[in-house]
Amino acid sequence: MDMKRDYYEDIQLCKTSTALVLTIGLFCCLVIIPFVLGDYNLYLLNLIAIHSIVAIGLNILVGYTGQISLGHAGFFAIGAYTGVLLMVKGGIPFPLALILAGFVSSGFGFLLGLPALRLEGPYLAIATLGFGMAVTQIISHLDFAGGHMGLQAPKMSIGPFVADTGVEQYAVIMSVTAIMTVAAINLMKTRVGRALVAIRDSEIAAEAMGVNVLKYKTLAFAISAFYTGVGGALMAFALAHISAGSFNLILSITFLAMIIVGGLGSIMGSILGAALLTYLQIKLQVVQEAPIIGPFLLDVSKRFFTAEGLPNIQSILIGGIMIAIVIFEPLGMRGIYLRFKRYWKMWPF
Numbered sequence: 001m002d003m004k005r006d007y008y009e010d011i012q013l014c015k016t017s018t019a020l021v022l023t024i025g026l027f028c029c030l031v032i033i034p035f036v037l038g039d040y041n042l043y044l045l046n047l048i049a050i051h052s053i054v055a056i057g058l059n060i061l062v063g064y065t066g067q068i069s070l071g072h073a074g075f076f077a078i079g080a081y082t083g084v085l086l087m088v089k090g091g092i093p094f095p096l097a098l099i100l101a102g103f104v105s106s107g108f109g110f111l112l113g114l115p116a117l118r119l120e121g122p123y124l125a126i127a128t129l130g131f132g133m134a135v136t137q138i139i140s141h142l143d144f145a146g147g148h149m150g151l152q153a154p155k156m157s158i159g160p161f162v163a164d165t166g167v168e169q170y171a172v173i174m175s176v177t178a179i180m181t182v183a184a185i186n187l188m189k190t191r192v193g194r195a196l197v198a199i200r201d202s203e204i205a206a207e208a209m210g211v212n213v214l215k216y217k218t219l220a221f222a223i224s225a226f227y228t229g230v231g232g233a234l235m236a237f238a239l240a241h242i243s244a245g246s247f248n249l250i251l252s253i254t255f256l257a258m259i260i261v262g263g264l265g266s267i268m269g270s271i272l273g274a275a276l277l278t279y280l281q282i283k284l285q286v287v288q289e290a291p292i293i294g295p296f297l298l299d300v301s302k303r304f305f306t307a308e309g310l311p312n313i314q315s316i317l318i319g320g321i322m323i324a325i326v327i328f329e330p331l332g333m334r335g336i337y338l339r340f341k342r343y344w345k346m347w348p349f
Contacts, residue, residue: 030174034167042166043238048278049177050234055258055270056184057227062256063264064188065220066200067116068125070252071132072228077247078135079105079229080236081145084153089144094157094237098176101233102226108135109225113218132252140244150243153236173234180227185267187223196220200265228255254281257318261325263334272333280318 034042054076061067083101086092092100112131116124140148156163156172163169187193195216198206207213236242254277262273329335 034170039166048275051274052271053231055274057224059259059270061224065196069128071128073247073251074132074135075105075225075228076232079232083233102230105229106222106226109221113221136244156237263332266334269334
């Protein structure tokens, strides 16, 4: 029987020797990958890592605390612009600018969490949606933030080290992602994490047990916004340019789709969902170049739509995948992983 006899067994990062070996193997692969893949694939991995940070933060709010949000594109924009402005106009070094970008977004998350305490369900979704739309509109009209033209972001640098190449950017982004992933895993095993899950399951029961609902709801918004702000700052430095128009409603919906497809209430699910949707978004932009399905989709688009509308196939395919996962596996990609894990543990019986 898998019975825990000590508190430290519950907070162990790797609970079994198999998990420890797999974790070490994963880190070894992450170290080797940049020397094997080209710049384009490294760019794709960087995007996946950044979106994973955002998805983990959003899952802490939605999956673990049960609070819906459609305004995380706003926190993403705040983190991106804060990080760039601190480096360009404040002369602050990259590591400090990255942390401050997270804290500034966290502050806005705390402020948004206060009025959200009286809202839930679709009303909370509308409130967060309004926040996200307001942030992008305000930023686009600020002259010191570049207006509609946006800002040119400097390169990531830590002391004398400057991330010029794709491998160097990968090293910085993946290191930050690994640190924040481990931090999230440990956070959910602490008193704070258990309080958030209790609020998600039943606010009344949690309050009856002594959980300060007001405190932990606002804390969940702040933590989620911190992760999203750090991800936004990393995205700005990775793309080298930001503009307010890219932080739109579709981006917020995409973030929410990542955690639903990956699996709510799961750090692993956040990463899997971010990896799948980011990969599809990038690869389906040139779907017409696919060996077999590309010409077929081009022919379908010419017959029933227009050739110029072929990029919309991306949205159709992603939407179809999302619907299929929600219908056939409500637990998302994490549910598929659990099925394989259960089968492997029971094999050959």
